[in-house]
Amino acid sequence: VQLQASGGGLVQAGGSLRLSCAASGSVFSIPGMGWYRQAPGNERELVAGITGSGMTNYADSVKGRFTISRDNTKNTVYLQMNSLKPEDTAVYICASCDWYSCSQYVYWGQETQVTVSS
Numbered sequence: 291v292q293l294q295a296s297g298g299g300l301v302q303a304g305g306s307l308r309l310s311c312a313a314s315g316s317v318f319s320i321p322g323m324g325w326y327r328q329a330p331g332n333e334r335e336l337v338a339g340i341t342g343s344g345m346t347n348y349a350d351s352v353k354g355r356f357t358i359s360r361d362n363t364k365n366t367v368y369l370q371m372n373s374l375k376p377e378d379t380a381v382y383i384c385a386s387c388d389w390y391s392c393s394q395y396v397y398w399g400q401e402t403q404v405t406v407s408s
Contacts, residue, residue: 291315293399295384300405301374309369311384311399316365318342322392323360323367327380327404337382338369342390352378374406 297309309325320342328334338348338358346358357370371378382402385395 291317291321291386291397293384293386293397295382295399295402298382298402298404300407303374303376303406303408305374305406306370306372307374307404308371309382309384309402309404311367311369313365313367313386316386316388316397318388318390320362320390321386321388322390323384323386324392324395325358325367325369326383326385326395327378328383329377329380332380334383339392340367341392345391371404374404376406376408378404379406380404 292314293311295311322341324339325337326334327337340346340358355373360367382404384399386397387395
């Protein structure tokens with residue numbers, strides 16, 4: 291499985307960014323997917339996840355600000371990030387698994403940097 295992420299960058303606090311992750315090679319037609327992030331000195335944390343049927347879950351720190359969605363016709367998942375804060379600065383990593391709902395992510399894309407300036 292290959293996950294190709296894009297959309298990171300530099301934005302001022304209060305701004306927005308949208309990350310995209312295109313999946314290919316999955317043995318499961320509509321796998322669960324998610325976004326993790328890792329800031330320097332911190333552990334990797336799950337930001338948001340979405341099942342093959344579209345059910346979503348979010349970290350408390352991003353609820354109401356981030357929205358995860360997917361376009362199954364394009365095998366792509368998106369993370370719309372609004373009202374960004376400096377503490378959202380991290381590398382963001384797209385992830386997936388071999389089932390419609392991921393209890394554990396096993397496939398990882400490359401990191402994409404998100405930097406939020408104050």
